[in-house]
Amino acid sequence: MKRILCLGLLLVSTVCVASTKQEIETMLDTLRHSDCQFERSGTWYSGKRAAEHLKDKWDYAKDEVDSSETFIKEVASGSWLLGNQYHVKCQDTTTTSEQWLTEQLQIIRSKS
Known part of the structure; x- marks a missing residue:
């Protein structure tokens, strides 16, 4: 019984990691394009350059990122060094x- 439970937990954990990875990659791809x-x-950067920066930060912190929400809050919301918030400007907004990435995550999840 313990083996079955452990195997089940391992499968659920693997699915969650894959899902989180897919969500983060989709958010970065949305920003990139x-x-x-x-x-x-x-300093203002293109979506492509921003996605590259956030991917580099994610690569560095991957072991600490257990959910898409953690990625947004701990990696993609601001500078680790200076503590400044990042901003996204689309058209006049x-x-x-x-906030922008949280909205993108909601869109991704609504399509699943």
């Missing part, structure tokens, strides 16, 4: 990257 601009530390 958007016409939005991404601000960090006072500017918001925090945390």
Whole structure:
């Protein structure tokens, strides 16, 4: 019985990791292909450059990221060094990257 329970927990854990990875990759891909601009530390970057930066941060912190929400809050919402929030500007609307990515995550999940 313990073996079956452990195997079941392992399978659920693997599915959650795969799902989290897919969600994060989809959020980064959405940013990469958007016409939005991404601000960090006072400088505006293209969505492509922003996605590359966030992927680098994610690669560094992957072992600590157990959910898409953790990725958004702990990795993609601001500078680790300076503590500044990141912002996303799409057309005439500017918001925090945390808000923008949370909205993207809701869209991704609504399509699942």
